[in-house]
Amino acid sequence: MKVLIVYGTRYGTATEISEEIARVMESEEIEVDVKDARSLKHFDISPYQLVVVGSGIKMGKWTKKSLNFLKENKEALASRDVAIFVTCGAANEEKNRAEGQEKYLDQVAATNLVNEPVTTGLFGSKYDPDAKHGLMYNFTMKFIKKDLEKHGIDTSKPIDYRNWDEIRAWARGLAESLKNE
Ligand SMILES: Cc1cc2nc3c(=O)[nH]c(=O)nc-3n(C[C@H](O)[C@H](O)[C@H](O)COP(=O)(O)O)c2cc1C
Structure with a gap:
C-alpha cells in the first residue's frame, strides 16, 4: 500500500503541508512518496493506491505543473483513489471559504478528474x-x-493560518480510508 503526494508551490506553503500529511501517514505505517510537481515528467503512478495532489493558489490558479500532473495522468488516476487540497488566502476567512472550495477544488476536480475525489482539503496560508x-x-x-x-x-x-490539527485529521482520515479498503 503506497501513497503518492504531488504538490505545486510558489512560496513553499504547500510543501510544508505535504510533508506533514506524509508524516501522519508514515506514523500509520503507510509508505509515502512526496514529490514537487516540477520534478515529475512521465512519472509512473501505477505503484500507488492513493494519489494526493495539492497546490498553492496564485491569482485564482493552481501551479501549471500540478495541474498538468492531473491532466497528464487523468486516465491512470481514474482507477485510483485521488484526494486534492489547496492552500490559499480564501481559506483564512470563513466568509471566503465557500468560494475557495468551489473555485479551487470543486471546479478543478470536475474539469480534471474522471471520478470524484475521495476528499478535498481547503487549507489556509501564512x-x-x-x-x-x-x-x-x-x-x-x-x-x-x-x-x-x-x-x-x-x-x-x-x-x-494553516490549521495543523485539521490538516493532520485530514491525513488520518485518508490513512483510515486506505486501511478499510
Ligand atoms: C501574488 C499572490 C497571489 C495570490 N492569489 C490568491 C488568490 O487568487 N486566491 C487566494 O485564495 N489566495 C491567493 N494568494 C494566497 C496564496 O494562495 C497562499 O499564500 C498560499 O499559501 C500559497 O501557497 P504556496 O506557497 O504553496 O504557493 C495569493 C498570494 C500571492 C502572494
Missing part, C-alpha cells in the same frame, strides 16, 4: 513579514498587511 519572493509577492503582501492592520492584527510577526 503571512510572513520577512519573506521575500519578488515583486508580485511583495505587492500582494503589502495589501494583505494593510487589511490585517485594519482589523487590529499585529503584522510584525508571522501568522500561520
Whole structure:
C-alpha cells in the first residue's frame, strides 16, 4: 500500500503541508512518496493506491505543473483513489471559504478528474513579514498587511493560518480510508 503526494508551490506553503500529511501517514505505517510537481515528467503512478495532489493558489490558479500532473495522468488516476487540497488566502476567512472550495477544488476536480475525489482539503496560508519572493509577492503582501492592520492584527510577526490539527485529521482520515479498503 503506497501513497503518492504531488504538490505545486510558489512560496513553499504547500510543501510544508505535504510533508506533514506524509508524516501522519508514515506514523500509520503507510509508505509515502512526496514529490514537487516540477520534478515529475512521465512519472509512473501505477505503484500507488492513493494519489494526493495539492497546490498553492496564485491569482485564482493552481501551479501549471500540478495541474498538468492531473491532466497528464487523468486516465491512470481514474482507477485510483485521488484526494486534492489547496492552500490559499480564501481559506483564512470563513466568509471566503465557500468560494475557495468551489473555485479551487470543486471546479478543478470536475474539469480534471474522471471520478470524484475521495476528499478535498481547503487549507489556509501564512503571512510572513520577512519573506521575500519578488515583486508580485511583495505587492500582494503589502495589501494583505494593510487589511490585517485594519482589523487590529499585529503584522510584525508571522501568522500561520494553516490549521495543523485539521490538516493532520485530514491525513488520518485518508490513512483510515486506505486501511478499510
Ligand atoms: C501574488 C499572490 C497571489 C495570490 N492569489 C490568491 C488568490 O487568487 N486566491 C487566494 O485564495 N489566495 C491567493 N494568494 C494566497 C496564496 O494562495 C497562499 O499564500 C498560499 O499559501 C500559497 O501557497 P504556496 O506557497 O504553496 O504557493 C495569493 C498570494 C500571492 C502572494
